Amino acid sequence: MAGVAFRGVSKSFGAVTAVDDVSFDIHDGEIVCLLGPSGCGKTTTLRLIAGLEGPTAGSIHIGDRDVTMISPKGRDIGMVFQDYALYPHMTISDNISYPLKVRGVSKEERASRAAEVAASLQIGNLLERRPGQISGGQQQRTSVARAVVHKPQVFLFDEPLSNLDAKLRLEARGFIKHLQKRLGVTSIYVTHDQAEAMALADRIAVMDGGRIVQMAPPLEVYHRPANTFVANFLGSPPMNLLPVRLERRTGVTRFVADAFTITAEGWHERLQGRVDDGESVILGVRPEHLALGEADDPWSFPGELYATEPLGPETLITISVGDALTTLRIFGDDPPVVDGRVHARIQNTNLRLFREGGERIELG
């Protein structure tokens, strides 16, 4: 077992910088999800760890070895590819045991270990079939089986669930988490699905434009996003972001926008010395931290009802505030009856502030 570390790693393809001066430490036995939009460098990061690409700058470490210059063969890694990459001309058994064959394990032992791993992944009855003759979910398990059979030091997953339908995806997600915890192998899991990242990760590394913008446990990333990019990327629907200007008048602090004014009752001290009078900031509040309120509540702001979406245990209410949309998440089995003008009240303990440039303001 071993951790994985990047020290100032960059990777360019010609003029494109896919990974830009990235450093991190992934601890032994930890599962980290790389999360970010398409093209942000997730796959490239994974391929750098696997040794399928060489970095343009920086160094890569697995355990206490510097593997920057070592070929994939010498890195002792198990990898699940996005398209599974099962060999079409081999049986499932041969596919699973290929890493053992390369290591010179005898034929009998290969077959028995493949059967053992396959049984634990519930594909033990498919061993004699070929990849073209099994379902997508079974291919995914086969691919996982091949990655774990030689007990590697590190697992790499590149969006392994993106080809599965919604139900299978949930099932496979739970299964991967269970397997990772049982085997305790350091894992790096690439996804652009934030729910998957939240569910699986010990820590999430959010990437944007080749850089890691935040690396923290899922709930911290969710509740204390490092900047508006992270705030906007996580959560479904994402965090509401309301641009306002701070005004201080005779002991009263207000957030002023064209469409509304919020009186920041009790926040005078918190903002003191952190936000200047007249400074433009962005209020960030998750839909579940907005409730239906009254016009005279200091922490409320008005909007016109735009849409009501009952989802069962919760209801999403979207209102238009000025020319932007804001979403409220109301829990409870009965969808609230609303119409026309709606007042949204902020639960101010969960209010976040961001500078105009995007970075979060640490409040007292």
Place this chain on the structure above:
Amino acid sequence: MNHHARFILGRIFFYAGACLFASFFVLPLLWLTVAPFNTLATLSLSLPEEFSLANFRRVFANTFAIRALVQNSVLQAGGAMVLVTITATLAAYALSRSSIKGTDVITYGLVLFSSVVTGTAAMVPIFLMIHGMGLIDTHVAVILVFTGGLLPAAIFIMRDFVDSIPRSYEESALVAGASPWRVFNDIALPIVRPGMMVIAVWAFVNVWGGFLIPFILLRSSGKMPAAVAIYSFYSEAGTPLVTLTAAYSLLYTLPVLLLYLFVNWKYGFRFFGGIKS
């Protein structure tokens, strides 16, 4: 009803046309299967009055022609087949997987020039070159010249096969711990094997039927292939002895047929058999 009748009429015309068209191909083949067994065969198609192997007996008596068929042709076509298939596969793999820019241009350029290289126009320089190498009147010369001519098209076709293999197959094998040679051998080779079989049969047939190149590069009658030896069944006056030519022609087509059947049985001409993605 009217509609139905018109449909049937249309079908009849279609099949009549198709039959007429097919007869152009079928008649010569039919002749080839019947004439060898007819001691009185002419160039017209007619059933023998008496089924006889006499033609074959006289053909087998011609040791020059038989030796050309079972030894020289097999050696030359087989040699070129092996050489073309192996080199084309390795070259196609390298061209497909290398990160060097311009491999497309190289491939297309080669195909373009190859039509010149095997053409009649290039025979003089080829003769001079082979002469300079001291290879005149050797099997090696025939094999090399055919291989050179067939390789570009073979590389072109093989490259398509190799390009169709997702790189993730090879990458997953690399991560699993395989060396590059092992990856080629375990993963790429089995997947492109159907393509290699297509190339092998195609190369064999080309050399088997090639007349000009062995005719020019070889001197001694003991090395001539069947395509040249078939002229030993011509009379002094230069007209073919139809009966013997027919019998020899049938023998001449058999190896190609057998090779085709063997490959089809062993590997099948499936193109991307089993790859699902």
